[in-house]
Amino acid sequence: MRKTAIVLIALLLSAPSAFAKVKVVATLPWIGSIAGKIGKEQVEIATLVKPNQDPHLVEARPSMILATRKADILMYNGLDLEIGYLPVLIESSRNPGIQPGKPGNFDCSHFVTALEKPVSVDRSMGDVHPLGNPHFHFSPARILSVAEGMAGALSVLDPSHADAYKTNLEAFREKVRAKQKEWSALPTKGRRFVAYHKLFEYLAADFGFTITAYVEPKPGIPPSAAYIERLIGTIRESRPNGILTTPIYGRKEVDFLAGKTGVRGIVIPHDVGATPGAQNWFTFMDQALSALVK
Amino acid sequence: MKIRCLLVLLFSATLVSSSFGEDVESRLKTLEDTTAKVTGLFGGSAMTNPYLSLIVNTFFYHSGLSQSELDSRTIPGFTNVPLGTRKGFNLESAELFLFAPVDPYLNLYANIPVTEEGVELEEAYFVTSSLPAGLQVKGGKFKSGFGRINGQHPHAWDFVDAPLNYRAFMGAEGMGGEKGIQVTWLPELPIYLQLGIEALQGENDLLFGPDAKDGPHAFTFFVKASVDFGDSSTVLFGPSYVAGKADISTIADGTTFRGDTDLFGFELVYKWKPSRGRGFVLQSEYLYRKQAGDLRTGDPADPASTLESLKRAQDGIYVQGLYQMDRWRIGARYDVLDPFKKDFILSGTQQDLGKQPWRATGALEFNPSEFTRVRLQYTRDESSRDGKADNELYLQMLLGIGAHAAHSF
Numbered sequence: 001m002r003k004t005a006i007v008l009i010a011l012l013l014s015a016p017s018a019f020a021k022v023k024v025v026a027t028l029p030w031i032g033s034i035a036g037k038i039g040k041e042q043v044e045i046a047t048l049v050k051p052n053q054d055p056h057l058v059e060a061r062p063s064m065i066l067a068t069r070k071a072d073i074l075m076y077n078g079l080d081l082e083i084g085y086l087p088v089l090i091e092s093s094r095n096p097g098i099q100p101g102k103p104g105n106f107d108c109s110h111f112v113t114a115l116e117k118p119v120s121v122d123r124s125m126g127d128v129h130p131l132g133n134p135h136f137h138f139s140p141a142r143i144l145s146v147a148e149g150m151a152g153a154l155s156v157l158d159p160s161h162a163d164a165y166k167t168n169l170e171a172f173r174e175k176v177r178a179k180q181k182e183w184s185a186l187p188t189k190g191r192r193f194v195a196y197h198k199l200f201e202y203l204a205a206d207f208g209f210t211i212t213a214y215v216e217p218k219p220g221i222p223p224s225a226a227y228i229e230r231l232i233g234t235i236r237e238s239r240p241n242g243i244l245t246t247p248i249y250g251r252k253e254v255d256f257l258a259g260k261t262g263v264r265g266i267v268i269p270h271d272v273g274a275t276p277g278a279q280n281w282f283t284f285m286d287q288a289l290s291a292l293v294k
Numbered sequence: 295m296k297i298r299c300l301l302v303l304l305f306s307a308t309l310v311s312s313s314f315g316e317d318v319e320s321r322l323k324t325l326e327d328t329t330a331k332v333t334g335l336f337g338g339s340a341m342t343n344p345y346l347s348l349i350v351n352t353f354f355y356h357s358g359l360s361q362s363e364l365d366s367r368t369i370p371g372f373t374n375v376p377l378g379t380r381k382g383f384n385l386e387s388a389e390l391f392l393f394a395p396v397d398p399y400l401n402l403y404a405n406i407p408v409t410e411e412g413v414e415l416e417e418a419y420f421v422t423s424s425l426p427a428g429l430q431v432k433g434g435k436f437k438s439g440f441g442r443i444n445g446q447h448p449h450a451w452d453f454v455d456a457p458l459n460y461r462a463f464m465g466a467e468g469m470g471g472e473k474g475i476q477v478t479w480l481p482e483l484p485i486y487l488q489l490g491i492e493a494l495q496g497e498n499d500l501l502f503g504p505d506a507k508d509g510p511h512a513f514t515f516f517v518k519a520s521v522d523f524g525d526s527s528t529v530l531f532g533p534s535y536v537a538g539k540a541d542i543s544t545i546a547d548g549t550t551f552r553g554d555t556d557l558f559g560f561e562l563v564y565k566w567k568p569s570r571g572r573g574f575v576l577q578s579e580y581l582y583r584k585q586a587g588d589l590r591t592g593d594p595a596d597p598a599s600t601l602e603s604l605k606r607a608q609d610g611i612y613v614q615g616l617y618q619m620d621r622w623r624i625g626a627r628y629d630v631l632d633p634f635k636k637d638f639i640l641s642g643t644q645q646d647l648g649k650q651p652w653r654a655t656g657a658l659e660f661n662p663s664e665f666t667r668v669r670l671q672y673t674r675d676e677s678s679r680d681g682k683a684d685n686e687l688y689l690q691m692l693l694g695i696g697a698h699a700a701h702s703f
Contacts, residue, residue: 062520096424
C-alpha cells in the first residue's frame with residue numbers, strides 16, 4: 001500500500017516533465033521563430049526583445065528575469081550582442097538549468113563561423129564586437145547550422161520527442177534549400193550599397209553584393225553633419241544601388257541622404273516582426289532580399 | 295636522355311612543390327587552430343582571468359557659499375556630516391570592478407573604489423547561481439537590497455549626488471557596503487515578485503554606528519514587485535525595512551546617541567521606452583526613520599555631561615524624472631525632508647529645528663557613447679534650515695573602460 005503510494009507520487013511528480021512543453025526563452029525574435037520551426041507543438045516560446053527594440057540597447061526588465069526563471073532552455077544570439085543585459089538575466093533568474101555550461105544554455109553563435117572577427121580591437125573604433133559581427137541571422141547557411149544545434153539541444157532536454165525534432169529539422173532544411181534557390185535567383189550579385197550600420201555583412205557575403213560605405217562613421221556612433229556632407233559627395237560619385245537601413249534607426253539620416261543624392265533609401269527589417277509582413281524568419285528574409293532588388 | 299632527365303627533374307619538382315604546399319597549408323591550419331583555441335601553460339590562463347573594468351568619476355563643483363560655509367553645512371536634526379565637496383575640481387573615485395564565476399555554483403564580485411584618500415573595499419561578495427526553487431544567497435560585503443538608490447553605485451545614479459532623504463538617514467553614499475548575508479527568493483508567479491532578507495553587521499554611521507553591538511544586529515526585509523504595461527512600460531515598486539541597534543555620534547557635534555533604529559522605505563519606478571532613442575523614467579522613494587534611546591551631550595567620562603531621552607520619527611521623499619532623447623537626457627528632481635512627520639522629542643519636548651529642508655535639481659546629460667557621460671547639474675539647496683540657500687553647479691564626467699558590465703533594471 002505504502003509502496004503503491006510512493007510509486008503514485010513519483011509518477012505524479014514525473015508526469016509533468018513527460019507531457020509538459022519545453023519552455024524556450026529566446027532573446028531575439030528570429031531565435032524564437034527558428035525555435036518554433038524546430039520545436040513546433042512540443043515547445044512554448046517566450047521572446048524577450050521586442051521587434052521594435054534595438055538588440056544592442058536592451059534593459060533587463062524584471063519581467064524578463066521572471067520569464068528566464070521559468071525557462072527550460074535559454075536561447076541567445078551570442079558574440080556579445082546581449083552583453084548589456086544577458087549576464088544580469090542569467091544570474092538574477094536563479095535558474096540553475098540555464099547557467100553557462102548547462103544544456104539549457106544555448107548560444108546560437110556556437111554553431112556559426114563569424115565574419116569580421118577583428119585581429120585587435122579597442123573602443124576608439126566604436127562599438128565593435130570583439131568576437132565578430134553578431135548579425136548572422138541574415139545568413140541561411142548559418143541559420144541552418146543553428147537550427148541543427150537547436151534540434152540537438154531540444155532532444156537532450158526532451159529525449160521523448162527527439163524524433164519529432166529531427167523530423168521538424170528535416171522539413172526546415174528542405175524549406176531553407178528551396179528558399180535559397182529562390183533567393184539566389186534574385187539579381188543581388190554585383191550590386192553595391194551604402195548601409196547605416198554594420199548589420200548586413202552576412203547578407204552581402206551570402207548573396208554576392210558589396211557594402212561600400214557606412215552612414216555611421218564608426219559602429220554605434222551617429223554621423224556628424226560634416227560626415228554626412230562628405231558622404232553625399234561619395235554617394236553622388238559612386239552611385240550605389242541603394243542606402244540600407246532598418247525601421248528602428250537611421251531612417252532620418254538615410255531619408256536625408258536619399259533626398260540629396262537621388263539614390264534610393266531601402267528599409268530592411270532588422271529582425272523577424274520588425275515590419276508588418278516579416279512574421280517569421282522566411283518572410284523576414286523574403287522582405288530583406290526583395291527590398292534589395294526592388 | 296637529356297629530355298628524360300629534365301622530365302624526371304620537372305616531375306620530382308612538382309611533386310616536392312605540391313607536397314610542400316600541402317605541408318604549409320596543414321601547418322597554417324594547425325597554427326590557426328592553436329591560436330583560435332589558446333593553449334599552453336600560460337595562454338590558457340588568459341581566459342580564466344576575471345572581467346575587469348574601471349570607472350572614473352570626476353567633476354567640477356561651484357557653490358555660492360564659501361568653502362568654510364560648505365564645510366560646516368549640515369542638516370540640523372538629521373545629520374552633522376557635511377558633504378565635504380571642494381569648490382573646483384574633484385576626483386570622486388576611480389572604481390575598480392572585478393567579477394567572474396568562481397565555479398559552476400558561485401559568482402564573485404568585488405568593487406574597489408580608489409580615492410585620493412586611499413583604497414577601499416566597498417564590496418566583495420559571492421552570489422549563488424545554482425540553488426533550486428528560485429533561491430539565491432549573497433554573502434560577504436555588499437550593498438543592501440534595501441531601497442533603490444542604495445543598491446546602485448554612484449556612477450549609475452541619475453544625478454551627481456544622492457537625494458536628501460538618503461543623506462539624512464544613511465549618508466551621502468547610502469548605506470554603503472555592509473558585511474553580512476542575504477537570501478532572496480523569486481517565486482514562480484505570474485508577476486515578478488522578489489522577496490529578500492538580510493542579516494548585516496550594521497556599521498553605517500547614521501543608522502547604527504560601527505560599535506553599536508557585538509555581532510550582527512541589523513536585519514532587513516524587502517519586497518520588489520514589477521509589472522509591464524504593454525511592450526514599452528514597466529513599473530517596479532516595493533517596501534523595504536531595516537532595524538538595528540544604534541550607537542552614533544552623527545546627530546549633533548559633541549553628542550552620542552544609544553538606542554534602536556528602524557528605517558522604512560518604499561520605492562516606485564516607472565519606465566517608458568517607446569523607441570530606440572527615447573525614454574522616460576519616473577522614480578520616487580519615501581523613507582521614514584524612527585530612533586528611540588538616550589542622547590548624551592558632552593564627553594561620557596565627564597560628570598558634567600547630560601543624558602536625555604530622544605525620540606526621532608522623521609521622513610523624507612524625493613521624486614525625479616528623466617527624459618532621454620537619443621544621446622541627450624534631461625532630468626529634474628525635488629527632494630524634501632519632514633513632509634509628513636517631524637518628531638524630534640528631547641526629554642519629552644518636541645524641538646523646533648527651523649525651516650523645512652528641501653532642494654530642487656535640474657540636470658542635462660550628454661552621452662557620446664555607452665561608456666562616457668557628461669552631466670551638467672544645478673541644485674537649489676535649502677537644506678540647512680537656517681534660510682541660507684546654496685546654489686550649486688556641477689559639471690561631471692563619468693568614463694568607463696574594460697569589460698562591459700551589464701546593468702540591472
